Amino acid sequence: MAATTPNWLRRSGTALGCVLILAWCLLPVVWIISLSFKSQIAITNGSPGFFPASGDFAGWANYRDVWDNDQFRRAIFNSIGISLIATLLSVAIATLAAYAIARLEFRGKKLVLSMALAFAMFPVVSLVGPLFDMWRTIGLYDSWPGLIIPYMSFTLPLAIWTLSAFFREIPWEMEQAAQVDGATSWQAFRRVIVPLAAPGVFTAAILTFFFAWNDFVFGISLTSTENARPIPASLSFFVGSDPFNRPASLLAAGAVISTIPIIVIVLLFQRKIVAGLTSGAVKG
Amino acid sequence: MKNIVKKYGDGFPAVNDVSIDVADGEFVILVGPSGCGKSTLLRMIVGLEDITSGDMVIGGKRVNDLAPRDRNLAMVFQNYALYPHLTVYENIAFPLRLAKVDDATVDAKVREASKTLELDEHLDRKPGNLSGGQRQRVAMGRAIVRDADAFLFDEPLSNLDAKLRGQMRTEIARLQKRLGITTVYVTHDQTEAMTLGDRVAVLKRGVLQQLATPRELYEKPVNLFVAGFIGSPPMNFLPATVEGPTVTLPFGTVQLPEERARMVADAVERLGVSGPLIAGIRPEHFEDASVLDTERGGSTFRAQVDVVEWLGNQAYAYLPFEAPDEVTEQLAQLERDLDGESLRTQVVVSLDASSGVTAGDEAEIWIDTSSMHLFDPASGANLTVG
Numbered sequence: 001m002a003a004t005t006p007n008w009l010r011r012s013g014t015a016l017g018c019v020l021i022l023a024w025c026l027l028p029v030v031w032i033i034s035l036s037f038k039s040q041i042a043i044t045n046g047s048p049g050f051f052p053a054s055g056d057f058a059g060w061a062n063y064r065d066v067w068d069n070d071q072f073r074r075a076i077f078n079s080i081g082i083s084l085i086a087t088l089l090s091v092a093i094a095t096l097a098a099y100a101i102a103r104l105e106f107r108g109k110k111l112v113l114s115m116a117l118a119f120a121m122f123p124v125v126s127l128v129g130p131l132f133d134m135w136r137t138i139g140l141y142d143s144w145p146g147l148i149i150p151y152m153s154f155t156l157p158l159a160i161w162t163l164s165a166f167f168r169e170i171p172w173e174m175e176q177a178a179q180v181d182g183a184t185s186w187q188a189f190r191r192v193i194v195p196l197a198a199p200g201v202f203t204a205a206i207l208t209f210f211f212a213w214n215d216f217v218f219g220i221s222l223t224s225t226e227n228a229r230p231i232p233a234s235l236s237f238f239v240g241s242d243p244f245n246r247p248a249s250l251l252a253a254g255a256v257i258s259t260i261p262i263i264v265i266v267l268l269f270q271r272k273i274v275a276g277l278t279s280g281a282v283k284g
Numbered sequence: 285m286k287n288i289v290k291k292y293g294d295g296f297p298a299v300n301d302v303s304i305d306v307a308d309g310e311f312v313i314l315v316g317p318s319g320c321g322k323s324t325l326l327r328m329i330v331g332l333e334d335i336t337s338g339d340m341v342i343g344g345k346r347v348n349d350l351a352p353r354d355r356n357l358a359m360v361f362q363n364y365a366l367y368p369h370l371t372v373y374e375n376i377a378f379p380l381r382l383a384k385v386d387d388a389t390v391d392a393k394v395r396e397a398s399k400t401l402e403l404d405e406h407l408d409r410k411p412g413n414l415s416g417g418q419r420q421r422v423a424m425g426r427a428i429v430r431d432a433d434a435f436l437f438d439e440p441l442s443n444l445d446a447k448l449r450g451q452m453r454t455e456i457a458r459l460q461k462r463l464g465i466t467t468v469y470v471t472h473d474q475t476e477a478m479t480l481g482d483r484v485a486v487l488k489r490g491v492l493q494q495l496a497t498p499r500e501l502y503e504k505p506v507n508l509f510v511a512g513f514i515g516s517p518p519m520n521f522l523p524a525t526v527e528g529p530t531v532t533l534p535f536g537t538v539q540l541p542e543e544r545a546r547m548v549a550d551a552v553e554r555l556g557v558s559g560p561l562i563a564g565i566r567p568e569h570f571e572d573a574s575v576l577d578t579e580r581g582g583s584t585f586r587a588q589v590d591v592v593e594w595l596g597n598q599a600y601a602y603l604p605f606e607a608p609d610e611v612t613e614q615l616a617q618l619e620r621d622l623d624g625e626s627l628r629t630q631v632v633v634s635l636d637a638s639s640g641v642t643a644g645d646e647a648e649i650w651i652d653t654s655s656m657h658l659f660d661p662a663s664g665a666n667l668t669v670g
């Protein structure tokens with residue numbers, strides 16, 4: 001089959017496929033960017049073109065307006081803080097847990113792993129109701145920890161599974177060599193194992209950050225004020241100056257801004273995710 | 285090391301009642317086919333494996349319960365176990381950094397080690413970009429940089445190609461002689477064992493067979509296993525019936541020297557051996573009778589030559605023979621122990637290069653009976669060593 005297909009046909013087929021998939025994925029993104037540059041009036045009047053018609057172009061006005069909005073700035077701050085803390089805690093705990101799971105024999109190891117998986121499979125909405133009640137009683141409602149904790153309960157299992165797979169890949173000898181060289185278990189872990197598992201750690205960090213950043217259900221149900229409301233929830237409350245006319249172009253600008261941290265994080269971390277870092281450790 | 289026993293979780297005795305006393309500055313080799321417990325034994329010395337019973341004593345101190353880092357031993361792993369995220373320099377410096385040595389001393393020591401091992405131009409590279417031989421030297425650098433009480437090597441050369449292996453072997457020998465550090469070296473390669481060791485310990489399925497100098501192992505193996513393991517090409521084993529000094533081999537009868545015959549007779553009586561024995565003769569103790577100018581001790585016999593391999597400096601001839609079943613069984617078992625492929629019942633003889641014997645000839649072969657060993661088929665014990 002493959003042998004009978006001409007080469008150029010196959011190659012242009014691949015290219016066409018790529019373009020289609022890209023268009024499919026990127027169209028909404030591009031569209032929202034286009035929206036964010038149109039003026040409010042243009043949108044209310046209906047502005048079907050991709051590029052703003054003459055006179056409809058708003059320049060950076062929408063961006064400036066969103067950014068000047070206190071509610072929005074506060075939400076960005078909440079989101080960044082909550083997501084970062086959830087990520088850090090989750091990765092730190094998961095690293096230790098995954099190491100134990102990969103290296104040590106202890107009773108209930110299988111149980112821990114399957115429980116973790118079970119938790120990760122729980123539908124988010126099923127937890128919202130009980131959490132709402134619990135948090136109100138304990139006083140965690142509408143606070144940062146009130147969001148960080150549920151985020152972690154979903155991201156930890158994922159991080160543990162990812163990381164324990166990474167740890168298992170690291171040859172035992174690395175650690176034993178370190179011990180013979182005079183390292184304590186902790187030193188061997190910190191100076192040899194963790195650097196070697198860095199790609200895994202960063203993968204887990206990105207996944208965790210995504211989850212926390214993109215969450216909407218917890219964000220909208222477990223907060224009531226700007227105290228802790230993260231960006232996805234905040235955008236849905238965003239009404240702008242005129243309560244009867246939802247400011248679509250402002251929202252679009254807000255959405256674009258809120259993806260920036262994600263892009264920054266991915267760019268920062270993806271350099272660290274260098275596959276095959278362990279190559280060269282062993283054999284000739 | 286005294287009466288070391290190691291049982292793994294599944295109750296399998298990987299090392300059984302091994303006692304080895306390694307003198308200061310000595311180079312001891314642990315050798316045996318793969319799976320015989322060499323690595324396990326080495327890892328017990330360094331502390332990576334718990335000791336089920338017995339005492340591990342280093343420098344007069346029992347170290348059974350000490351962590352690896354408290355034993356001050358340096359180990360080179362089979363796969364080197366270099367730290368891929370560190371440069372060569374930092375790899376070598378790693379033990380010093382852990383010991384909180386100050387930077388100036390670290391630098392001096394690392395540079396000294398790298399000079400010894402000719403790693404100077406690679407210090408800033410990562411192990412992943414080095415060749416096998418260079419990685420091997422980095423691993424050794426990491427071992428020699430700290431003044432450890434002993435070096436432990438676990439098959440350090442098995443990942444290198446044949447040429448490099450020869451070079452590194454000499455290198456290790458030179459290094460050890462120069463530093464004069466006690467060394468325990470694990471290998472499954474009998475050539476390495478013979479060339480490097482002051483003394484060699486041969487292990488079989490976790491049991492120590494013989495601990496002796498290479499020469500003694502070669503000339504006076506205590507049993508069939510050691511005899512078959514040491515030497516290349518390996519010793520030939522033939523069924524033999526002994527009556528006084530007369531030994532009947534499949535090719536004919538040969539005469540044992542008087543002293544050897546007496547030794548065998550004594551041993552047979554002492555151990556209560558009955559039935560046919562197994563004769564062990566190394567290839568070089570045969571010769572083409574026609575190239576021997578003067579009459580020497582020993583006997584000759586005639587045999588059909590199957591194949592001749594001429595190597596320039598010598599030739600190997602293969603002589604097939606018929607073996608009775610009871611002995612074949614024992615020899616097949618031995619071959620399995622030695623990790624070898626199934627043995628064809630043939631004798632390999634090493635001939636002088638000037639020998640004109642060709643395949644298909646019937647040749648007159650001389651045999652040096654004073655170097656012939658006789659083994660008890662049941663226990664494998666060598667009846668010709670005192």
Ligand SMILES: Nc1ncnc2c1ncn2[C@@H]1O[C@H](COP(=O)(O)OP(=O)(O)O)[C@@H](O)[C@H]1O
Nearest residue numbers: 292293296298317318319320321322323324325
């Ligand atoms: N962790 C382990 N658990 C159980 N058995 C083991 C373990 N490690 C090694 N063994 C067994 O112990 C024996 C000796 O192993 P080893 O010391 O690695 O042999 P080698 O002489 O080839 O280095 C082998 O038969 C192996 O199957």
Ligand SMILES: [Mg+2]
Nearest residue numbers: 322323324439
């Ligand atoms: Mg081994």
